[in-house]
Amino acid sequence: MSTQANSDKNVRDVGESLRASEVRGKPRSEIDPAYRWNLEDIYAAEADWQQDAQRLQALVQxxxxxxxxxxxSAADLLAGLKHHDEIGMVAGKLYVYAKMKLDEDTANGAAQTLFNQATSLLVQANAATSFFVPEILSVDANQLQAFVDATPELQVYRFALEEITRQRDHVLSPEAEQLLAQFGEVLGAPSDIFEMYNNADMVFPTIADENGQSVEITHAMYHELLERKDRDVRERAFTAVYDTYKRHRNTIAAVYAANVKRNVVNARIRNFPSARVASLDADNIPVAVYDNLIQAVEESLPALTKYLQLRKRVLGVDQLQMWDLFVPLVADIDWKIPYDEAKATVLDAVKVFGDTYLEAATRGLNSRWVDVYETRGKRSGGYSWGTYGTHPYILLNHTDTVQDMFTLAHELGHSMHSYFSRKTQPYVYSDYTLFVAEVASTCNEAILYDYLGRIIAEPAKRAYLLNQQLETIRGTLLTQTLFAEFEKMTHDHAEQGGALTADWLDETFYQLNVKYYGNAVNVTDRTAHGWMRIPHFYSAFYVYKYATGISAAIALSRKILSEGQPAVAAYVDFLSAGSSDTSIELLRKAGVDMTSPEPVRQALTQFEQLVEELGKVL
Known part of the structure; x- marks a missing residue:
């Protein structure tokens, strides 16, 4: 039986939607398979995984x-490139399967063992292929060009070889690259340690909710608690989580410091002036894009203050606290959206992208691409993932909130970007760069806001959506820029010889929050510990891409809604392009120029306009 048929059999109608409360606390095995992703689409059994592991070892050898x-010769170069691609395809499937298996239950010993095996195989493959780029760079540039020009099958690799050549000054000798590759597992330890510590070992206390019932705080439940109407519940949740992290501050500081030092050392070894330049160079992004983002956001902080002052007035509090920043401003609305209803709404919204997009999205969401509900030990948060040769997968921790519906739209955007890129491009260009990674996801959110604004007439819900849209921009553009500035400061400090102690990290994060929020919010000492909660800090200089991504997405969504089919066609071409050109050029072809500060400024202008509009409504 096909996956599609199996999925269609299990999916409920919207009218009988399963609610998150019905599955909370249940073992994973008792949850309807329709709400669990199907990793058997990658490997039917672990024996098949082990067979591919042996195949990978043979390919590597x-x-x-x-x-x-x-x-x-051109023939030898072509054979090497194809062989390298095959290793990447097999290694990708092995790693993605093992990691997602672990994410189902991070405390599962068998899954941990499989993931460790996958990591070791990946390190072995990286070590064995580490000579590849240095050896290509050792070939005379004119000779390399002649090989490509004379060999039709090499034409597809032209841009990839140009990208390799661009980084000539930062690639080491084959011996040095091999040595570094052998340390791959060790160098990735800070991220692995934090993830295991944060998801498997971090235990938050139980608090009383507004009805006096005990509620065990989890990563997913925490966000729901911060949206509760009862201010005391919000404060108890905030205090419990931040005090829990505070007890681990020295350990987490040591883990994060090791991660920063790894980035700094890697940049120095590869002859980059800084870790930030090294990170941005991977996507061929000028450092000015990063600096311009921070500058533009800091210039707009008065608009953030105005929004926060509006929030204070509407909530009717004497002093706005950090735990007051997420509760909806529309006090009399209780808007719960079960997953199946959220799915149907999102699919209706993305019809604007055309039949090809809609058909792929519908098939995916009805074919067990998604792992929907939180279960004990499951990785927190949400993501879209997969690799060449698999369909995309989406991890959620759905709790029936409006925000969770937008998370589904967000991750579906990622999945469609991956789906079209992998379907259209050869392996070498099938992944898109991290710089454009957040464009499709946040474009989906913008389209969903527009759709809901057109179909919902109830004033309270319309006001709620305005508030939600402001929160999306605040969280994705303003907050992520705060995080980006924190990363810049931590790496600058380490590169200047400073120690990243818990005290220094706390004080730095605290002062940034004072700068962004201090004119309207009581930024207490507990806020200083917020840096400990951010998993993306272990993928250095990633968070700024959320901010640039939403800026590009807002610009593209406006074009799609105003121009129709021509803009849709350009957008789907962008989704299908993978990494076949530079990120800046791919976005320019889609209709937005990110070398200019204008997209960021336009997004911030929209934030100001939404503040004005919400103020009038409320």
Whole structure:
């Protein structure tokens, strides 16, 4: 039986939607398979995974014999490139399956073992193929060009080879690259340690809710508690979570410091002036894009203050606290959206992208791409993932909130970007760069806001959506820029010889929050510990891409809604382009120029306009 048929059989109608409360606390095995992703689409059984693991080892061993041959002839270069691609495809499937299996239950010993095996295989593959780029760079540039020009099958690799050549000054000798690759598992330890510590070992206390019932705080439940109407519940949740992190501050500081030092050392070894430049160079992004973002957001902080002052007045509090920043401003609305209803709404919204997009999205969401509900030990948050040769997968921790519906739209955007890129592009260009990674996801959110604004007439819900849209921009553009500035400061401090102690990290994060929120919010000492909660800090200089991504997405969504089919066609071309051109050029073809500060300023202008509009409504 096909996955599609199996999924259709299990999915309920919207009218009988399963609610998150019905599955909370249940073992994973008791949740309807329709709400669990189907990793068997990758490997039907672990024996198949192990068979591919052996295949990878054979491919890696054979690849070692190619060392010294890549420059001999066009045929040798082509064979090496294809062999390298095959290793990447098999290794990707092995790693993605093992990681998602672990994410189902991070405390599962068997899953931990499989993931450790996958990590070791990946390190071995990286070590064995580490000579690949240095050896290509050792070939005379004119000779390399001649190989490509004379060989039709090499034409597809032209841009990839140009990108390799661009980084000539930052690639080490084959021996040095091999040595670094062998340390891959060790260098990735800070991220692995934090994830295990944060998801498997971090235990938050139980608090009383507004009815006096005990509620065990989890990562997903925490966000729901911060939206509760009862201010005391919000304060108890905030205090419990931040005090829990405070007890671990020295350990987490040591883990994060190790991560920063790894980035700094890697940049120095590769002859980059800083870790930030090294990170941005991977996507060929000028550092000015990062600096302009921070500057533009800091210039707009009066608009943030105005919004926060509005929030204070509407909530009727003497002093706005950090735990008051997420509760909806429309006090009399109780808007719960079960997953199936959220799915149907999102699919209606994305019809604007055309039949091809809609058909793919519908098929995916009805074919067990999604792992919907929180279960004990499951990785927190949400993501879209997969690899070449698999369909995309989406991890959620759905709790029936409006925000969770937008999370589904967000992750579906990622999945559609991956789906079209992998479907259209050869393996070498099938992944998109991290710089454009958040464009499709936040574009989906903008389209969903527009759709809901057109179909919902109830004033309270319309006001709620205005508030939600403001919160999306605040969280994605303003907050992520605060995080980006924190990352810049931590890496600058380490590069100047400073120690990243818990005290320094707390004080730095506290002062940034004072700068952003201090004119309207009581920024207490507890706020200083917020840096400990951010998993993305272990993927250095990633968070700024949320801010640039939403700026590009707002611009693209406006074009799609105002121009129709021509803009839709350009957008789907962008989704299908993978990494076949530079990120800046791909976005320019889609209709937005990110070398200019204008997209960021336009997004911030929209934030100001929404503040004005919400103020009038309320």
């Amino acid at each position: 054979a690849f070692v014999g190619r060392q010294g041959t890549l420059g001999r």
